[in-house]
Amino acid sequence: MKSSNDFADQMLTGEPHPFVGNTKFKQKRGVDMNRMIAFAGSLGLLFSSALVGQDAMQYGVKHLKVLAEDDKVRVLEYSPKKGDKTPMHSHPSSVVYVLKGGRVKYTLPDGSSKISELKSGATLLRPPVTHADEALDDVDAILIELKK
Numbered sequence: 001m002k003s004s005n006d007f008a009d010q011m012l013t014g015e016p017h018p019f020v021g022n023t024k025f026k027q028k029r030g031v032d033m034n035r036m037i038a039f040a041g042s043l044g045l046l047f048s049s050a051l052v053g054q055d056a057m058q059y060g061v062k063h064l065k066v067l068a069e070d071d072k073v074r075v076l077e078y079s080p081k082k083g084d085k086t087p088m089h090s091h092p093s094s095v096v097y098v099l100k101g102g103r104v105k106y107t108l109p110d111g112s113s114k115i116s117e118l119k120s121g122a123t124l125l126r127p128p129v130t131h132a133d134e135a136l137d138d139v140d141a142i143l144i145e146l147k148k
Contacts, residue, residue: 056089063135067142076143080104080135088132095144096124102137 056064056076063080080086082102088109101120107113109130118139 054087054089056086056091059087059089061086072146072148074145074147076145077140078143079140080133081138082135085134086132088130090128090130091126091143091145092128093146094126094129095146096122096126097142097144098122098124098139099142100138100140102135102139104139105134105136107132107134 057066061084063078063084064086065077065079066074067077068075088107096118098118098120101118101122103115103117105113105115115136118141
């Protein structure tokens with residue numbers, strides 16, 4: 001008589017349940033699970049930085065400087081010279097005031113890119129964004145990042 005209880009199966013038949021006590025199955029299952037966990041973790045690391053992006057300040061680029069910061073906002077000066085680049089990074093909702101206009105090439109996480117002409121004196125309201133950028137001209141702007 002078969003029982004649904006693994007321990008009872010062993011006691012009644014004297015034979016181990018196919019999955020209980022079968023070290024080959026446990027070893028194979030353990031190796032497969034470890035591989036699956038490692039693979040899932042690798043994918044998470046790979047895509048998390050691309051999707052979420054990083055804080056641009058962590059790169060230490062010379063053309064980006066924190067002017068002021070508190071728990072609600074961070075004020076940045078963005079003053080790249082032609083050819084300066086910032087790796088993939090993210091901004092929360094922001095206000096941008098352009099002091100000196102020029103062209104900037106923005107590249108999104110999907111690889112698409114767009115060249116924007118920033119006009120001196122313009123004020124831009126930007127939603128959260130993840131991008132990389134390259135200055136095609138000398139530019140100077142103030143970014144006010146809204147934290148809350």
